Amino acid sequence: MKIICIGRNYADHAKELGNQVPAEPVIFMKPDSAILPKGNAFFIPEFSNDVHFECEVVVRIDRLGKNIEERFASRYYSQIALGIDFTARDLQQELKAKSLPWEKAKSFDGAAFVGKFFDKSDFSNLEAISFQLKKNGEIAQSGHTGDMLFSIDRIIAEVSKYFTIKIGDLIYTGTPAGVGAVAIGDELELILEGRPAGALRVK
Numbered sequence: 001m002k003i004i005c006i007g008r009n010y011a012d013h014a015k016e017l018g019n020q021v022p023a024e025p026v027i028f029m030k031p032d033s034a035i036l037p038k039g040n041a042f043f044i045p046e047f048s049n050d051v052h053f054e055c056e057v058v059v060r061i062d063r064l065g066k067n068i069e070e071r072f073a074s075r076y077y078s079q080i081a082l083g084i085d086f087t088a089r090d091l092q093q094e095l096k097a098k099s100l101p102w103e104k105a106k107s108f109d110g111a112a113f114v115g116k117f118f119d120k121s122d123f124s125n126l127e128a129i130s131f132q133l134k135k136n137g138e139i140a141q142s143g144h145t146g147d148m149l150f151s152i153d154r155i156i157a158e159v160s161k162y163f164t165i166k167i168g169d170l171i172y173t174g175t176p177a178g179v180g181a182v183a184i185g186d187e188l189e190l191i192l193e194g195r196p197a198g199a200l201r202v203k
């Protein structure tokens with residue numbers, strides 16, 4: 001499987017990092033080795049002093065497809081979850097400054113946490129879902145899918161122009177504002193429309 005991620009999909013997050021709001025989705029990938037195994041803690045890697053959480057809605061693809069039209073995209077997934085796109089922000093800024101690819105900052109082992117999957121039919125409107133990340137019991141990030149610049153279906157249409165999507169692939173749909181650093185001992189909890197959607201500890 002592969003992990004496809006969307007960058008700058010919420011205007012307020014693009015602004016907080018000093019980036020332009022994109023005219024089309026910003027796409028990058030993580031390898032399958034980036035998945036944090038279920039039940040594991042997240043270990044801060046040695047090469048970064050500024051690892052950020054980015055809480056995102058994650059879509060699991062359950063049908064093979066290529067060049068999918070936006071109006072048919074909803075047939076290609078039936079489950080969503082919340083995940084964390086862990087990012088070594090210091091390394092990412094360094095790479096961006098040199099116009100180099102981001103992979104070292106975003107695709108390292110453990111950099112993709114995904115929580116519990118829910119059937120999309122549990123939600124009346126996927127474009128009106130609220131979600132939160134709590135750090136040590138306090139809300140750090142709060143998002144609403146209605147604020148996405150590109151909807152899930154539009155993302156699938158765009159991504160599948162370039163890559164065949166396969167069963168089991170995950171799409172991280174971008175983070176809202178409020179990203180911040182993690183420290184050893186932090187407890188992170190994810191909440192999707194008021195439901196517990198995942199938890200992990202930082203080590």
Ligand code: ZN
Nearest residue numbers: 054085174175
């Ligand atoms: Zn992200």
